[in-house]
Amino acid sequence: MSLQKESLRSEERSASALVEICSVRLGERLFGMPISHILEIVGSARPQPVPLAPGFVGGLVHYRGDVLTVVSLRQLLGMSPVEAAQDILVLESPGGCYALLVDSVGEVLTVPAVDLEPNPSTLKDSRRGLFAGAYKLKNTLLVMLNPEKLDPIHLGAAPVA
Amino acid sequence: MPQGSHVIIEVSDDGAGISPEKISNKALERGIVTRERAALMSEREMLQMIFLPGFSTAAAITNVSGRGVGMDVVRTNVEKIGGKVELDSRVGKGTTLRLRIPLTLAIIPALIVRSLRQSFALPQGALSELVHVSAENASAAIEWIDNAPLYRLRGKLLPLVFLDHLLMPAGVHTPVHERDNFIAVLDADGRKYGLVVDGLADPEEIVVKPLSSALKGIGLYSGATVLGNGELALILDPGAIAVRASVGMTAEEDGRLAAEGEALSDDTGAEFLLVEVAGRNAAVPLSDVLRIEQLPASRIEYIDYRPVLNFDGQLLPVEDSGGILNAAEQNPEAPVIVVVCRDGGRQVGIAVSHVLDVASGSDFVEAGTAQRTDGVTLLKNRVTGIVNLGGVSALPAPESGATQWNELAETVG
CATH class of the missing domain: 2.40.50.180 (CheA-289, Domain 4)
Structure with missing residues (x-):
């Protein structure tokens, strides 16, 4: 009896502490974005380039009658651009919506919140704000992205090195 | 287009205006405001009450009107896109409604x-x-x-x-x-x-x-x-x-x-339409040009050898100093170009060979007298004659004047 109760309680605890994360790929690297921030995922997007734009801007996309600024995660992290069509996450932020350009969107993972480790102290300052820690998956690390800090308004105000 | 600028749409009438007392009485009657609050309101504030939901001065309510929705909808929607509605009214003078819409949505x-x-x-x-x-x-x-x-x-x-x-x-x-x-x-x-x-x-x-x-x-x-x-x-x-x-x-x-x-x-005095009439360049004041028509020569008709053009029952005398229409007569389907101009109250057409360009001309002054010369201008560094629209002969009419034109068109047509 008492054993049953114990297991029930632990189930309750773990259920309340599970988080759903949308995994995105950038080359070989795996990143995660909490699904609560994602409005929509748009596949095979070709953003319109904006000449003279800051380095992190991947262009503009047309989304439901609005023109959204695209933040290219590749450009932001200083990775070389790719020719292939990429996927876009439409994210909600206090300053309005924006789009995040990634190589491809993977599955939605359900992970226990307790598996989140904070950013290591050795992480470069310029990156620290962009990431919100990492989840330990079986064979890799899922680096969490910080949607507030990826907002073009925030990036534009404090340019990332 | 600086940020924060607006497009302003102003609609005004010179009607009876809106009476602030009538508004506030109606608002009290409908229980939209309390008597104490109404007493403290300025006239301007009273006027703004027409935007409140449920407000209407209409005595009768139908399916569509008098329900107090209209002005509320206007204000809600304009405010939703970041705009503003302002109302200004004077009894006996009229009412002005001003919509301020942000340019970003223009x-x-x-x-x-x-x-x-x-x-x-x-x-x-x-x-x-x-x-x-x-x-x-x-x-x-x-x-x-x-x-x-x-x-x-x-x-x-x-x-x-x-x-x-x-x-x-x-x-x-x-x-x-x-x-x-x-x-x-x-x-x-x-x-x-x-x-x-x-x-x-x-x-x-x-x-x-x-x-x-x-x-x-x-x-x-x-x-x-x-x-x-x-x-x-x-x-x-x-x-x-x-x-x-x-x-x-x-x-x-x-x-x-x-x-x-x-x-x-300073230089851009008058603008001219530069045309070619039978090999010579001529200028027509651009302000007088109404339109340029290209039509088959067969459309040109004649009254006593005077070429005229029938436009939707209105007759237009056509000036043909270059003999272009005569030349085109052999081939009725050949297109001719007619520049339709305004000359005072009447309209006249000028048959031209080609329309070349639009250029601004400068005036000449006569050597010695320094008087402005009429009828010529300097266009693209060439002395060019200005077509004298007044010289286009009028159509035969008892008293040839602009007002008779429509009647004339009716009798001829």
Whole structure:
């Protein structure tokens, strides 16, 4: 009896502490974005380039009658651009919506919140704000992205090195 | 198009106006405001109550009217897009309703231009004309002072800005003599310059979408828009481009440019339509030109050997000093060009061989007397005769006057 109760309680605890994360790929690297921030995922997007734009801007996309600024995660992290069509996450932020350009969107993972480790102290300052820690998956690390800090308004105000 | 600017739509009448007392009485009656609050209200505040939901002065309520929805809907929707509604009314004088709508939601006419293999929108407001310089002519037509490109536009040097060079300073660009060049002659804040683009697309009415602050900071774009074909286009800011392009200029050159701009505005006296009539050039004052018609020669009819044109039951006398219509008579289907002009109250047509250009002319003064000469002007450095519209003979009528024209058309037609 008492054993049953114990297991029930632990189930309750773990259920309340599970988080759903949308995994995105950038080359070989795996990143995660909490699904609560994602409005929509748009596949095979070709953003319109904006000449003279800051380095992190991947262009503009047309989304439901609005023109959204695209933040290219590749450009932001200083990775070389790719020719292939990429996927876009439409994210909600206090300053309005924006789009995040990634190589491809993977599955939605359900992970226990307790598996989140904070950013290591050795992480470069310029990156620290962009990431919100990492989840330990079986064979890799899922680096969490910080949607507030990826907002073009925030990036534009404090340019990332 | 600075941020925070609005489009203001003002609708006013000179009717009875809205009585503030009537509004406040009605509001009390309907229980929208308390008596204490109503007593404290200014007249202006009372007027604003018409925007409240459920407010109506209508005595009878029908399915659509008198339900107190209309003004509330107007205000809610205008405020939703960041605008404002203001109401001003004086009893016995009239009512003015003012809508302030942010420009970011405005629709503006724009010319779509191509550069860097993408589309840009150029607001028509700043655009004065377009010049095409083909690849063959480019080397001769585009002149350089050191590294500043210039174009001779009707004898004045126009500084040029290459859009692709401006937007991609580090890029490799096709030289001008290997591509078609289109010069959009812009006048932004009094600064006249030519913006060189690779191609032109159609003019479009575009809806201005705001850019995020990260892109506003670039300073050359005033917004973005979605084109008819679904493509996105950045809206260029002609004023900002002018400022950006002249960053490297010396103060002296700035002054010279400004002086040139003033000289230009002084010079542009009257504009003329330059036409060719049987091998001779002639000028028609542009302000008098209503339209240019191209029609088959068979459309021209004759009253007593006088050529006339029947336009929707209205007759137009046609001046044919060059004998163009006679020449075209042999071939009834051959097109003839008729410039339709206004001469006082009447309209007259002038048969021409070709329409050549629009140019601004300058007056001559007679040597010695310094009196202005009539009937001639200097167009493109050539003395050109101005067509005397008054000299076009009137149609036969009891009293040939403008007012008789319609009646005449009826009797003849």
